[in-house]
Amino acid sequence: MSRGEPLMEAVLALNNSHAQELSWLELERLRNLVEQAFYARRIGNLDAFLIAxxxxxQYDSPNFLWFRSRYARFVYIDRIAVAHSARGRGCARRLYSDLLDRAAQAGHDRIVCEVNRxxxxxxxxxxxxxxxxxxIGSATIHNGSKTVRYLSRTL
Incomplete structure (x- = not known):
């Protein structure tokens, strides 16, 4: 994913329109995630994006830290969002498929993420x-305002 300013602002807007599912981001935090990402891709102008x-x-997310405390090696899907206008066209499935391929090529054997309960x-x-x-687990985070289920898939 390019780090050009208009694109980053568009990614930020799409992310924050799904803040309940993903968590709110500020532009600098988004830039930091993209810069260190194992995988950061988009579809189209911005039909969808995924950051892993x-x-x-170097990430202080309680969810990322939960996985880090349990596994020596993994790929963590931090966030994925699909624009409402692109729903039902397989964007998420294509991004996940590409990520799984890249992770396997890099020698990873586990993809992890969390989903809100x-x-x-x-x-x-x-x-x-x-x-x-x-x-594979669950936690209550953000002072009890959110409960998540931790998920894993082996490659």
């Missing part, structure tokens, strides 16, 4: 189940 870090990421995210639950992710 590997275990070497509270507030619920049934579309994400169904999507990850269809792709073979399984629940």
């Amino acid at each position: 870090l590997d275990q070497d990421g 509270e507030p619920p995210n049934p579309a994400s639950d169904a999507f990850h189940e269809m792709l073979g992710f399984i629940e």
